[in-house]
Amino acid sequence: MLDKAFDPASLEARLYAASEASGAFSADPARNAAPFTIVIPPPNVTGSLHIGHALNNTLQDVLVRYRRMQGRDALWMPGTDHAGIATQMVVERLIGTEGQTRKGMGREAFLKRIWDWKAESGGTITRQLRRLGASLDWPRERFTMDEGLSKAVIEVFVRLHKEGLIYRDTRLVNWDPVFQTAISDLEVESREQKGHIWTLRYPVEGQPGRFIEVATTRPETMLGDTAIAVHPEDARFADLVGQRAVLPLTGRLIPIVADDYSDPEKGTGAVKITPAHDFNDYGVGRRHDLPMPSVLDAEARIWLDEIAGDLRAVEGVADPDFVRGLAGQDRFVARKAILAELERLELLVKAEPHTNMVPHGDRSGVPIEPRLTLQWYCDAATLAKPAIAVVETGKTEFVPKQWENTFFAWMRDIQPWCISRQLWWGHRIPCWYGPEGSLFVERDEAAAMAAARAQFGRDVELTRDEDVLDTWFSSALWPFSTLGWPENTAELAKHYPTDVLVTGFDIIFFWVARMMMMGIHFMGEVPFRHVVIHGLVRDEKGAKMSKSKGNVLDPLELIDANGADAVRFTLCALASPGRDIKLSKSRMEGYRAFATKLWNAARFCEMNGIVAQPGWDPATATTPLARWILDGANAATAEAGAALDAFRFDDYAAALYRFTWNSFCDWFVEFAKPVLYGPDGAEKDEVRGAAQHVLGVILRLLHPVMPFVTEELWTQLGYGGEASLIRAAWPEATPVREAEAARAELDGVVRLISEVRAVRAEVNVPPSIKTKLLVQGAAPETMARAGRWIDAIQRLARVTEIETLEGTAPAGVVQAVVGEATLMLPLADVIDLGAERARLMKARGVAALEITKIEKKFGNAEFMAKAKEEVIEENRERLENFTAEIARLDAALGRIAN
Structure with a gap:
């Protein structure tokens, strides 16, 4: 017998363990079944489950369970990302508490410590995914630094280098002064910061007393200025284009150039150009072939090595000794000193308060610096062309389709991809340096030694590159490296390309596009056929969740409070295409009530002898009630399947909520009670048969989104053994005789009762009061139907009798129209109208x-x-x-x- 109350905590861990132990989560490449494959967006090994993970993995699990029930050989590939900078930071902090440093330990010892940490603490998020109910193929779990994936990374790097698609170049990168490495745009977080705009005067060469004014938020970088830019059509500066200005403090002469980058409407209309310390200025520098000296070191301190020879004294403008005194100062300390000196020289015009967005390292929390460095790059523009083509031709489709525009915008303007990082944790770049500036990119050191021997005719000393690869490089190979590539595995042959990628819009460029580039290049085929993009999970007012706002919802706490099924159903129900999700605890509680409603309805069935009846044939149903609920189950099955096929998770949840709560748990149960409480006979048997059939359909339809409550009810009510619902077949429509007539019959009764209830509610008729129901203009069949269901109408609509009304309506009635009939409740003596x-x-x-x-x-x-x-x-x-x-x-x- 089912427990009186539904208690998710008492059954979730047991049911999940049973399903996992049964092997139900695992794919079988040898099985003669069409594959269905999803690769998990690998969470960081340092991570823990947040609400975004809960949404993303719920949607994936719904699709995987759905296709598994359809008989597909479903593979949901699990794994985690080594998360270079994040993991290195975690372990550096850990050893810092022990009085050690990374450099003090040395590279080999530090990496061993990270592997030890990973073995002990790196599986938190995979354990939490189990709590969510994610049916991942855990024996196949991969890690981006495991042996097989490392082999794939090296193979890709070497091949791309030999094809000329990986190379070294000196370009501007996002530089984190704390971790002293290049970082990707995704690791840069813009934060609003109050500061100033300073207007500075630069003397014009050969024109005493004439200055050109520039406005800047970064006076400390002026030491690296190599030009001033003005707009070509700005008449104010027309005679200055081609002239030179004296750079204050350093005395260096810099050209005044015409460039569209300068906006005549902003600031003074003239901008200082510092190509080594600003991405826009870098573009100007490239266009005008300007020098690009760096004036900040790796720790964002003043560094004069590249401008030391250009310092010259200019009375009232420049003092080399002052500049030399700045060497080694932190950028913000130097800023104060530079502003004070400019003010002393009367070259500081004004300082205005200004709020702007300042890029920060998301891990270090400090402002990042654009920095000119020698790095490894991948020719993304060449790799992007085939990826653009497959979306243009529809071979890979974005859902919703409008995200294709975002994809095209990024891909058609793609820049070289900086793939090197100055870290220790990650895939070390397979390049060895030899004499005379030679380098050898090979799969291992022995191959590099052999290549060097062939070039020099003798053994030479080689030194391996210290850098590691960008984490996105290894994750770009995820759809095929996890399946065993470069080996020809059975998994690779069957499960590549994958079917669907479910992800957030924020990594379309960083991950989705790069998987497409690499998959097409190395596999000759797209990595996935559909890219399903979901929105962000926001708070109930639509604000982005953040710890500082105190509005973060922890999915594990929500699971503790409401059960995993309610959390999953809520996220699914709110996942409308193209829209962010507004999540509140009240919505979660509402869907917990839905799970409870299903449990209570199942318990009602069990208490009334409704349990699984293998072999019961819906085609034998003769009563309108049985045919109506069977027909409704057919409609719900069709609606749910169509919604999932179209990745409309919200429509799937809405269809099942509507049919389960309204049609089955409310109307059917209420209509069935007189039969079930009455004498035994054919009608009771048929109601029981229809009820058990439809409940079995509901459990199967709901299983992908609510795996725990459905699995428990499936087993307890005798539909199958332990962990069998996950393998049960997805429902199919069953023949229902005279379904249209049954639909007209019962839907008509439901509409009538619903309208009467709505009227009573709107005018506040107390539930204890029953009234007469007057009906005017009803067709004979409508009245006959009301007569057949008079008991249900009286009980559920709270009416004493139904009376046909001829002529004028009496005073004091409240009315509603249902079809051709007007319903009237005489309430003058009941309430004050x-x-x-x-x-x-x-x-x-x-x-x-x-x-x-x-x-x-x-x-x-x-x-x-x-x-x-x-x-x-x-x-x-x-x-x-x-x-x-x-x-x-x-x-x-x-x-x-x-």
């Missing part, structure tokens, strides 16, 4: 006033310009809600007869 009308009018007035307020905000240009996105979205939703409320109140007012 005048007071109800006044109450409804007052509520309408409140709603109308709120609409006016919101529309006034939307008509305010200043509000629309300054309001945060989530505030605008919240007001838009409030406007929709109040508009709908007025429509509801108008309908209610229209029901009350004058």
Whole structure:
């Protein structure tokens, strides 16, 4: 017997362990079944489950369980990413508490320590994914630094280098001064920061007393200025183009150039150009062939080596000794000293408060520096062309389709990909350096030695490159490296290309595009056929979740409070294509109530002798009630399958919620009670048969999103043994005789009862009061149907009798129209209709006033310009809600007869 109350905590771990132990999660390449494959976006090995992971993995699990039930050989590939900078940071902090440093330990000892940490503490998130119910193929779990994947990384690097698609170059990169490495754009977090814009005067060469003014937020980088840029059509500076200015403090002469980058409408219209310390300035420097001296070192301290020979004294403008005194100072300390000196020299015009977005390292938390360094690059533009083509031709499709525009925008303007990092943890670059600037990119040291011997005719000393590869490089190979490439494995032959990638929009460029580039290049085939993009999970007001705001929802706490099924169903139900998710605890609690509703309905069935009846044939059903619920199950099956085929997770959840809660748990159970409570006989047997059949369909349809409660009910009610629902077949429509007639019959009764209930609720009729129901203009069949279901109508609509009304309606009725019939409830002696009308009018007035307020905000240009996105979205939703409320109140007012 099922427990009286549904308690997720008592069954989730047991059920998950049973399913995993049964092998139900595992694919079998030897099995004669069509493959279905998803690779998990590998979470960082340092990570723990956050709400974004919960959403992403829930959607993947729904698809995998659905296709598994359809008989596909489903492989959901698990694994984790070594997360270069994040993992190195974790372990550096750990050894720091022990009084050690990375450099003090040495590279080999430090890497051993990271591997030890990974073995002890690196599996947190995989354990948490089990709590979520993720049915990953755990025996196949991979790690981006494991032996097989490392082999794939080296193979790809060597091949691309030999093809000329990997090379070394000196370019500007995002530089983290704390970790002293290049970082990707995704590891850069822009933060709002209050500061100043300083306007500086640069003397014009040969024109005493004439200056050109520039505005800057980075005065400390002026030591590396190599030009001043003005717009070609800016008449104010037309005579200065081609002239030179004196760079304050250093005395260096720099050209004044014409370039479209300068905006005449911003600042002074002239901008200082520091190519080695600004990405936009770097572009100007390339266009005008400017020198690019670096004036900050790896730790963002003043570094003068590249400008020391250019320092010259200029009275009232430049003092080499002052500049030399800046050497080794932190950038922000130097900024203060430089501003003070410029003020002393009367070259500082003004300082204005200014708030701007400053890029920070997301791990170090300090402002990053654009820095000119020698790095390894991948020719992304060449690799991008085939990836663009497969999306253009539809071979790979984005869902929703509008994300293809984002993909194209990035890919058609793609820049060389910096793939090297100045870290110790990661795939070390397989390059060895020899005499005379030679380098040898090979699969191992022996091959590099052999290549060097062939070049020099003797053994020479080689030194391996110290750098490691960008984490995105190894994860770009994920769809085929995890399947065993470069070996020809059975998994690779069957499961590549994969079917679907489910991911967030923020890594379309960093991960999705790069997997496409690498997959097409090395496998000759796209890595996946569909890319399903989901939104961000935000708080209930639409604000981005952050610890500083205190609005973060921890999925593990939500699971503890509501059960994994409720968490999963909520995320699925809210996952509308192209929209972010507004998540609240109240929504989660509501869907926990849904799981409880299903449990209680199943318990009701069990208590009334409704358990699995293998072999029961729905085609034998003769009663309208049985045929109606069987037909409804067919419709729900079709709707759920179509939604999942189209990746409409919200529609899938909505269809099942509607059918399970409304059609089965409410209406069917209520209609069935008189039969089930009555004498034994053919009608009771048929109701029981239909009930057990439909409940079995519901459990199978819900299983992909609610695996725990459905598996428990499946087993307890005798549909199958332990861990068998996960292998059960996805439902198919069953023949139902005279389904249309049954649908008309029961849907008509449901509409009638629902309208009467709605009327009573709108005018506040107490549940304890029963009233007569007057019906006017009804067709004979409508009245006959009401007669056949009079017991249910009386019980569920709280009416005493149904009476046909001829002529004029009596005073004091509240009415509704259902089909051709007008329903009337005589309520004059029950409630004060005048007071109800006044109450409804007052509520309408409140709603109308709120609409006016919101529309006034939307008509305010200043509000629309300054309001945060989530505030605008919240007001838009409030406007929709109040508009709908007025429509509801108008309908209610229209029901009350004058």
